[in-house]
Amino acid sequence: MTAKQKDKIWTAVLYAVSVFVVILLVVLIGLIFYKGRNALSLSFLFGNPKVGAAGGGIAPMLFNSFYMLIVSLLITVPLGVGAGIFLAEYAKEGRMVSIIRLCIETLASLPSIVVGLFGLLVFVKMTGWGFSVLSGALAVAVINFPSLTRVSEDAIRAASASVKEASLGLGATTWQTIAKLILPTALPQILTGIILASGRIFGESAALLFTAGMSAPPLNFNSISLVNASSPFSLLRPAETLSVYIWKLNSEGMVPDAADIANKTSAVLVMMVLIFNVSSRILGRKIHEKYSGKN
Amino acid sequence: MDIIKTKDLNLFYGENHALKNINLDIKKNSVTALIGPSGCGKSTFLRTINRMNDLIDNVKITGNIFCEGKDVYTEYDVIDLRKKIGMVFQKPNPFPMSIYDNIAYGPRIHGIKDKRTLDEIVEKSLKGAVLWEEVKDRLKKSAMGLSGGQQQRLCIARTLAVEPEVILMDEPTSALDPISTLKIEELMDVLKKKYTVIIVTHNMQQAGRIADETAFFLVGEIVESGKTEDLFYKPRDKRTEDYITGRFG
Numbered sequence: 001m002t003a004k005q006k007d008k009i010w011t012a013v014l015y016a017v018s019v020f021v022v023i024l025l026v027v028l029i030g031l032i033f034y035k036g037r038n039a040l041s042l043s044f045l046f047g048n049p050k051v052g053a054a055g056g057g058i059a060p061m062l063f064n065s066f067y068m069l070i071v072s073l074l075i076t077v078p079l080g081v082g083a084g085i086f087l088a089e090y091a092k093e094g095r096m097v098s099i100i101r102l103c104i105e106t107l108a109s110l111p112s113i114v115v116g117l118f119g120l121l122v123f124v125k126m127t128g129w130g131f132s133v134l135s136g137a138l139a140v141a142v143i144n145f146p147s148l149t150r151v152s153e154d155a156i157r158a159a160s161a162s163v164k165e166a167s168l169g170l171g172a173t174t175w176q177t178i179a180k181l182i183l184p185t186a187l188p189q190i191l192t193g194i195i196l197a198s199g200r201i202f203g204e205s206a207a208l209l210f211t212a213g214m215s216a217p218p219l220n221f222n223s224i225s226l227v228n229a230s231s232p233f234s235l236l237r238p239a240e241t242l243s244v245y246i247w248k249l250n251s252e253g254m255v256p257d258a259a260d261i262a263n264k265t266s267a268v269l270v271m272m273v274l275i276f277n278v279s280s281r282i283l284g285r286k287i288h289e290k291y292s293g294k295n
Numbered sequence: 296m297d298i299i300k301t302k303d304l305n306l307f308y309g310e311n312h313a314l315k316n317i318n319l320d321i322k323k324n325s326v327t328a329l330i331g332p333s334g335c336g337k338s339t340f341l342r343t344i345n346r347m348n349d350l351i352d353n354v355k356i357t358g359n360i361f362c363e364g365k366d367v368y369t370e371y372d373v374i375d376l377r378k379k380i381g382m383v384f385q386k387p388n389p390f391p392m393s394i395y396d397n398i399a400y401g402p403r404i405h406g407i408k409d410k411r412t413l414d415e416i417v418e419k420s421l422k423g424a425v426l427w428e429e430v431k432d433r434l435k436k437s438a439m440g441l442s443g444g445q446q447q448r449l450c451i452a453r454t455l456a457v458e459p460e461v462i463l464m465d466e467p468t469s470a471l472d473p474i475s476t477l478k479i480e481e482l483m484d485v486l487k488k489k490y491t492v493i494i495v496t497h498n499m500q501q502a503g504r505i506a507d508e509t510a511f512f513l514v515g516e517i518v519e520s521g522k523t524e525d526l527f528y529k530p531r532d533k534r535t536e537d538y539i540t541g542r543f544g
Contacts, residue, residue, distance in 0.1 A: 180404070293395075
């Protein structure tokens with residue numbers, strides 16, 4: 001067989017593989033949307049779940065998912081990006097950094113159920129917060145921290161490669177160089193990392209089962225407080241998210257239409273992830289264009 | 296008058312003795328070329344002048360470099376030093392932002408916020424680097440869209456914007472085509488009226504064309520230095536003669 005023939009065969013194989021993956025994805029998403037096609041109704045999206053009767057909604061879980069996303073990102077992003085900056089720009093390669101890297105990689109490979117149990121012991125029991133938004137957000141932060149650190153470190157390294165010296169050569173300090181030059185340049189890539197992390201927050205169930213709990217108190221927007229358990233914005237109330245709700249419906253659902261609700265919830269979840277991804281990418285591109293000048 | 300004086304400068308990268316007893320004085324408002332084969336220490340010496348070697352671990356320096364009579368390693372704050380001694384790198388490295396923001400970056404870092412002042416600095420710097428006419432209608436566009444030669448002149452303009460006294464250039468034309476190279480060389484002739492230029496170059500013809508003074512480096516030592524025409528036409532050292540006549544290097 002000549003090199004050219006081999007090249008053709010491998011090209012065909014790789015095309016086939018990617019077509020297969022695309023088909024798989026389309027079928028999967030198509031199936032989820034088809035089964036949950038009735039999800040877009042106000043009574044479902046904004047109604048409260050019912051006990052022992054059909055026709056319940058998912059309003060509290062929908063809210064909880066978003067709130068969990070925000071709280072968890074508020075914890076993960078500063079830590080992950082900060083650690084990325086440290087590893088890329090400040091850390092001198094050596095024993096200490098090797099140990100840090102080893103820890104981060106180990107953390108990355110922890111199964112989420114283990115993180116959940118760890119969260120149950122530490123964030124739920126030891127702190128006395130109980131099943132709460134805060135415990136859940138911290139547990140998911142543990143899951144997201146390693147990958148976001150990795151993405152940020154790589155992005156910052158790539159962004160600083162050729163321009164860092166130029167900036168220092170102009171008399172900028174290291175911090176000025178990072179804040180005014182490197183971070184804005186690395187933003188699109190870091191944003192991709194944040195989007196991936198968000199997907200994991202939306203989708204995480206195992207770690208949240210044991211930390212954020214499996215109950216979703218009805219939302220009462222009359223009370224705005226970060227600690228008062230009756231407020232929807234309370235960090236110290238249990239908060240069942242959409243994916244935990246799906247898990248619960250499928251394992252111990254007590255309502256007659258559990259399967260239907262689970263299907264519709266899945267569709268809503270996928271839709272939310274899509275909307276979130278697309279809008280944050282658009283936002284990121286706008287910010288980047290503003291910074292980098294148009295071509 | 297000598298703006299930069301070097302006294303018994305030695306530099307070690309770990310065990311490697313990269314610069315040996317360098318004594319070189321740089322005349323104000325002149326172009327000084329540092330020539331020599333790869334690895335001879337000419338770039339290392341250049342980066343020692345504005346302390347870019349501070350960024351590398353394991354570097355040890357003995358001896359002194361003085362800029363306007365003050366020791367750059369003990370009597371200068373590194374920020375002030377780098378404002379005074381700007382640097383242009385081998386590969387054009389514009390920041391991924393607009394042309395305007397590239398030039399305004401340095402002044403903004405040093406605290407200039409007033410839009411009018413910045414506008415003036417940008418125009419003056421771009422004119423100083425003979426780039427103004429080519430980019431004045433596209434200041435808000437990305438600098439990454441410029442050609443390699445324009446990018447390098449942009450980098451020079453960016454350096455001029457912080458009003459340095461000395462400009463270090465590390466093989467600034469080695470990544471450029473002949474026409475862009477010619478433009479940069481012409482620019483150096485203009486620059487030396489206001490600034491002192493020290494340029495590392497691989498290209499001996501370039502040194503011959505643009506430099507008033509030339510220093511020849513070989514394995515970490517300065518073999519010979521002096522007026523460019525003397526060094527090229529009446530070399531005192533056999534090794535200089537061998538190098539410039541192309542017997543090695």
